[in-house]
């Protein structure tokens with residue numbers, strides 16, 4: 302893969318991803334905050350990103366999904382959970398920023414972030430945005446647009462190759478499947494898999510870890526790590542999808558498919574976080590619900606012949622909702638696994 306290859310975006314124009322731009326940007330990056338937690342810092346980061354055509358986006362939070370913020374009226378005794386804390390943004394120049402949504406609150410969205418997230422441009426490259434979208438919609442009323450979901454793109458590629466897609470692929474596996482290894486992308490691989498696992502275990506137990514301030518540096522690195530290689534992955538996946546479908550159909554499918562996939566949890570009444578259900582079952586791909594959404598689109602938005610190509614027999618039946626949570630919150634306010642009976 303040529304790292305300087307052009308990236309195609311709908312509308313037929315291509316933009317340069319060359320190294321030269323990276324050097325031009327570097328001088329200004331050093332003055333930008335790694336974590337934007339004041340309105341002034343947020344505006345500097347958003348101004349810096351204003352000319353980008355494509356960004357990688359990810360979120361961190363405490364038991365992220367719609368959470369009790371949405372459910373509390375009908376379930377007033379429900380434990381407070383499901384808070385969106387950070388929103389990370391990566392650029393194709395290897396930069397990564399975290400926006401401290403916990404500190405900035407609703408105001409973050411009124412200072413330009415809502416326009417960025419709700420616009421068709423820039424394209425927002427994500428990896429499984431279902432819980433993030435659920436939180437953004439129900440906690441801040443954000444209606445995402447312009448998504449490119451790498452996990453969904455992988456599902457589509459496997460379907461086009463004639464394979465079953467009962468389960469989605471995690472980001473580490475998807476990256477390594479395309480030869481994107483730690484150290485191969487600027488800033489990707491600062492943390493080892495063991496360090497990442499240790500942090501994951503920490504916030505798995507400490508429900509409020511992403512809500513603590515100041516954020517420890519290793520948590521910041523952990524949060525930024527995932528957005529760094531995502532744009533390289535997106536280029537490779539898009540190239541494969543274009544080879545399979547042609548440019549126009551590939552873009553139609555990934556655009557509408559990413560939106561349908563992101564809407565899946567947000568459109569359900571149930572919270573899909575780890576405290577409300579067995580979130581391990583979120584790794585199943587519900588082809589029935591996904592295809593129903595796509596079939597409801599007008600043909601000018603998604604050509605029906607694309608639907609025929611990705612249809613599989615298993616799409617005829619919906620999946621049951623995930624079973625009960627495997628975690629509970631103990632008297633020390635920690636989330637701990639239920640004993641295995």
Ligand SMILES: [Zn+2]
Nearest residue numbers: 368572574577
């Ligand atoms: Zn929940």
